[in-house]
Structure formats: C-alpha cells, structure tokens
Amino acid sequence: MGYGGYVSAKLPPPKPSDVEAAVQAVKSLEAVEMIHKLIYNCTVQPKEEKFRRVRLANPKIKSVLGDAAGAVDAMVALGWALEEAEGEPVLVVPSGKYMTMQQVRIVEAARDKLSKDLKDQVRHNNVSLMA
Template identity: 80%
Template structure:
C-alpha cells in the first residue's frame, strides 16, 4: 500500500539509450557473456594492450560474436571501432578511449534481462509439454 492508502503509480519503463538498445538486441547468451568479459577487462585494466584488440578471425570469437546478429554492432555502440589489420577484421578500442564501469553495468543488465527471458521461455515450454 502506498502513501495515504493509494496504490503506487506504475510508470512505463524508461526508453533505453542507443547503447542499451544495441546490447539488448543481442539474443545469444554466449555473445553477451563474451561482450561482458571484453568490456570488463578493458575497464579494469585500461592500459593493457591485449584487452584493447579483438581479432574477429579468431575461431572462437568468430563463432560467438561474428556469427551472432547484433554482437559486433553492440561492441561498436560501446565504443569499439571496426578496423582492418593484416587483411583481417579487428575490433579495437581507439587510443585515448577508456571503458567505464557504467558500460559494464549496461552489459550486465542486458545479460540479466536475457537470462530471465530465456528462463521464462524455458519454463513456458516445459509447462506446455506437461499439459
């Protein structure tokens, strides 16, 4: 019960920013986990060069990020830039740009929302099989 016996107002959720919308558009849990790991590593160790570059030709990265719709777009929305080095595509954090913990939290929120959606859809599919 709210103030004075009134029910609290149910406001619509705020409209997501461009970055939040780009990350929420990724529908693969593996891709969101990898995006989280890349952003987190860049935020925690901002001067470590090995965390500031990702080769998209790498087999694991290609399988998880390259083949998932919206994953590369989400990383570019987060501040990475798509470049070409040695004839292969590379995602790079530009010089002078640093990842923040706020960006990490955006990815974590998208990960949690996707996990809840997957769990709910799994629960609905299981309950329909039992009926």
C-alpha cells in the same frame, strides 16, 4: 499502499539508451557473456594492449561474436571501433578512450535479462509440454 492510502502509480519503464538497445538486441547468451568479458577486461586493465584489441578472425571470437546477430554492432555502440588490420577485421578501443564500469553494468543488466527470459521460455515450454 502509497501516500494517503492511494496506490502508487505504475509508470512505463524508461526508454533504453542507444547503447542499452544495441546490447539488448543481441539474443545469444554466449555472445553477451563474451562481450561482458571483453569489456570488463578492458575496463579493469585499461593500459593493457591485449585487452584493447579483438581479432574477429579468431575462431572462438568468430563463432561467438561474428555469428551472433547484432553482437559486433553492440561492441561498436559500446565504444569499440571496427577497423581492418592485415586484411582481417579487428575491434579496437581507440587510443585515448577508456571503458567505464557503467558500460560493464549495461552489459551485465542485458545478460541478466536475457538469461531470465531464456529460463522463462524454457519453463513455459516445459509446462505446455506437460499439459
């Protein structure tokens, strides 16, 4: 019960920011987990060059990020720059720019929401199969 016995108002959820919308557009849990790992490493160790550069030609990265719709766009929205180096595409954190824990939290929230949605979808499919 709210103040004076009134039921509290249900407000619509706030509109997601451009970054949140880009990360939420990725529907592959594996891709969101990899985005989380890459941005977390870059946030925790900002001076380490190996965490500030991701080769999209790498087989593991290509299979997870390159094949997932919107994954590279989400990385660009998070602050990475898509460049060409030695004839292959590379995601790079521009010099002078650093990732923040706020960006990590955005990816974590999207990962948790996607995981919950996938579990709910499986649960609903199992219930409908049993009926």
